[in-house]
Amino acid sequence: MNPEKHATHTSLAARDRILRTAHALFYRDGVRATGIDRIIAESGVTKVTFYRHFSSKNNLVRAYLDYRHREWISWFSDTLARYGGCPDAIVLTMEEWLRTPSYRGCAFINSVGELSDALPEVAQIARNHKEAMIAAIALVLPAVHQRVELARTVALAMDGAIVRAQFDDTPDFALNALKRIIKSLLIE
Amino acid sequence: MNPEKHATHTSLAARDRILRTAHALFYRDGVRATGIDRIIAESGVTKVTFYRHFSSKNNLVRAYLDYRHREWISWFSDTLARYGGCPDAIVLTMEEWLRTPSYRGCAFINSVGELSDALPEVAQIARNHKEAMIAAIALVLPAVHQRVELARTVALAMDGAIVRAQFDDTPDFALNALKRIIKSLLIE
DNA sequence: GCCGAAGTAGACAGGTTTGTCTACAATGGG
DNA sequence: CCCATTGTAGACAAACCTGTCTACTTCGGC
Numbered sequence: 001m002n003p004e005k006h007a008t009h010t011s012l013a014a015r016d017r018i019l020r021t022a023h024a025l026f027y028r029d030g031v032r033a034t035g036i037d038r039i040i041a042e043s044g045v046t047k048v049t050f051y052r053h054f055s056s057k058n059n060l061v062r063a064y065l066d067y068r069h070r071e072w073i074s075w076f077s078d079t080l081a082r083y084g085g086c087p088d089a090i091v092l093t094m095e096e097w098l099r100t101p102s103y104r105g106c107a108f109i110n111s112v113g114e115l116s117d118a119l120p121e122v123a124q125i126a127r128n129h130k131e132a133m134i135a136a137i138a139l140v141l142p143a144v145h146q147r148v149e150l151a152r153t154v155a156l157a158m159d160g161a162i163v164r165a166q167f168d169d170t171p172d173f174a175l176n177a178l179k180r181i182i183k184s185l186l187i188e
Numbered sequence: 189m190n191p192e193k194h195a196t197h198t199s200l201a202a203r204d205r206i207l208r209t210a211h212a213l214f215y216r217d218g219v220r221a222t223g224i225d226r227i228i229a230e231s232g233v234t235k236v237t238f239y240r241h242f243s244s245k246n247n248l249v250r251a252y253l254d255y256r257h258r259e260w261i262s263w264f265s266d267t268l269a270r271y272g273g274c275p276d277a278i279v280l281t282m283e284e285w286l287r288t289p290s291y292r293g294c295a296f297i298n299s300v301g302e303l304s305d306a307l308p309e310v311a312q313i314a315r316n317h318k319e320a321m322i323a324a325i326a327l328v329l330p331a332v333h334q335r336v337e338l339a340r341t342v343a344l345a346m347d348g349a350i351v352r353a354q355f356d357d358t359p360d361f362a363l364n365a366l367k368r369i370i371k372s373l374l375i376e
Numbered sequence: 377g378c379c380g381a382a383g384t385a386g387a388c389a390g391g392t393t394t395g396t397c398t399a400c401a402a403t404g405g406g
Numbered sequence: 407c408c409c410a411t412t413g414t415a416g417a418c419a420a421a422c423c424t425g426t427c428t429a430c431t432t433c434g435g436c
Contacts, residue, residue: 113298160348
């Protein structure tokens with residue numbers, strides 16, 4: 001009855017392949033620009049298999065955003081810790097991300113711009129994602145009071161750097177500006 | 189020979205109606221989500237008329253971004269001046285924009301996310317737009333040296349506020365965070 | 377008054393989109 | 407060992423996309 005419990009390893013592999021392919025294509029080319037047929041062909045399944053796992057493209061988009069959220073947040077938390085879990089870790093972690101060759105901005109910001117009318121809950125999904133990002137940031141900030149409010153402000157500057165690095169040739173300016181803003185906020 | 193010189197007032201009206209309709213729909217619903225047929229129907233022209241003015245959808249998109257750029261920059265400069273042309277005018281101008289009911293974020297950030305592969309020059313168009321925005325900001329900042337560099341940093345924070353306000357219910361947090369960042373940057 | 381530019385209505389081509397359908401094979405747990 | 411689940415291949419429907427085409431009208435400048 002419960003598909004989660006009855007899923008075999010082969011079915012998990014098929015579902016997983018679809019989700020990974022969708023993630024790669026949706027993130028790289030955009031959700032609207034990517035057709036179901038393309039995802040089906042590149043993940044090596046058939047249409048029936050696909051529609052048995054995801055009853056519609058919108059459901060696949062929801063699964064993609066959920067998958068992206070979990071992957072990105074765990075990568076972000078781990079990388080902040082790897083760089084020492086101090087305020088400086090923020091810019092270093094961002095630098096590592098923004099210099100990734102496959103970097104194409106924030107999947108959630110991009111999806112809100114693309115889908116706000118077609119998939120209304122995407123705004124709420126984006127808010128949840130940013131809230132988790134803010135919580136991770138707060139952990140590496142000094143324990144001033146209103147630490148979460150400070151983390152929110154830092155997160156807003158990060159979003160500015162994220163979109164700026166998306167259309168600049170190099171992320172250098174975005175990273176320098178972010179560093180300057182964080183330093184300035186922490187001096188007070 | 190020169191279509192600019194031979195254009196009659198009726199033809200200008202038709203071209204203008206198409207451009208305004210395209211602007212409204214592209215900005216509200218996104219470029220990929222808006223079909224040519226819809227723009228044609230809502231601007232009250234026929235397909236032949238449309239394709240006489242814009243030889244392809246991509247050309248219409250370019251014209252839309254150019255139109256948006258000129259309109260937005262002149263509104264932004266005027267509004268900064270209207271609020272006194274001082275640093276405080278930045279947040280007040282942003283507040284006026286972000287509280288507009290039709291607010292849907294920055295047309296250029298949205299277009300980069302949607303079209304970066306389909307229309308490669310959109311990244312350059314976005315950079316040009318932000319450069320003009322930075323120049324307008326610099327005019328209201330105190331005449332410190334490196335004023336333009338300061339304006340660039342302020343612009344990055346504005347971009348953060350722009351995307352944040354796009355998926356929040358109210359722009360209150362984005363505006364407060366922006367105010368805090370600008371104040372902090374100007375204290376030094 | 378003629379001619380070119382710009383307008384009208386609407387059919388059409390060729391491609392792409394999402395989603396359904398039939399028919400059949402493999403496989404693993406009760 | 408049987409049967410539900412999951413998989414395969416591929417045709418199909420119905421809508422939508424961009425762009426072209428024919429055929430006719432309106433209007434302004436030379």
